[in-house]
Structures are given as C-alpha cells and as structure tokens.
Amino acid sequence: LLTHGDPGTGKYLERTYFPRVTGPVRIGRSAWIGAASTILPGITVGECSVVAAGSVVVHDVAPYSVVAGVPARLVRSLRGEENRQA
Numbered sequence: 001l002l003t004h005g006d007p008g009t010g011k012y013l014e015r016t017y018f019p020r021v022t023g024p025v026r027i028g029r030s031a032w033i034g035a036a037s038t039i040l041p042g043i044t045v046g047e048c049s050v051v052a053a054g055s056v057v058v059h060d061v062a063p064y065s066v067v068a069g070v071p072a073r074l075v076r077s078l079r080g081e082e083n084r085q086a
Contacts, residue, residue, distance in 0.1 A: 001025045002025070002041050003022065003023065003025055004020065004021065004041055005021050005041060021040075022041055022042075025039050025041065025044075026043070026044040028044070028045055028049065029047045031047060031048065032049075032051065033045070033051045034053030037054060040058055043058070043061070044060045045061045046062050046064070046065065048063060049063055049064060049065045049066065049078075050065075050066040051067055051072060052066065052067065052069070052075075055067060055068050055070065056069075056070045059072075062074075
C-alpha cells in the first residue's frame with residue numbers, strides 16, 4: 001500500500017516532471033487484497049471486493065467487484081443474483 005510517491009531527487013525534478021502524489025488508501029470491510037498487489041495513493045477498495053494477486057490498482061475499486069491485472073481492471077461483479085448462494 002502506497003500513501004505517497006515522489007522521485008526524491010531534488011525539488012526541480014520533483015516539481016517539473018514527477019510531482020509528489022499523496023493520499024490515504026482506504027480498504028473496505030471484507031475486502032481481499034491478493035499477495036504482491038500494489039495499491040497507489042488515494043485509492044479506495046470497496047467493501048466485499050477482491051484485488052487479484054500481483055495487481056496494480058490505479059483507480060478506485062467499486063464495492064462487490066473483482067479486479068485483476070496491471071493496471072487492474074474489472075473482471076467480475078459480485079452483485080448479481082447468479083452469484084448469490086442460498
């Protein structure tokens with residue numbers, strides 16, 4: 001989980017080409033984060049969602065969804081009636 005990022009090599013380079021990025025990472029209740037995943041600053045992972053192993057999350061993850069890849073993309077919604085077990 002990354003809460004900030006910058007090149008750390010001088011103010012000119014940082015301001016001109018690589019501005020510092022900061023923000024909290026929010027993980028919703030019952031969310032699963034796979035091993036070796038990277039979640040960038042300012043991202044919210046919604047409740048009951050899944051981030052597949054090795055994914056790089058660059059956008060918010062909606063609740064009840066599964067994301068995977070680099071960058072992470074939606075692969076399945078967990079909200080449909082077909083996904084509920086009685």
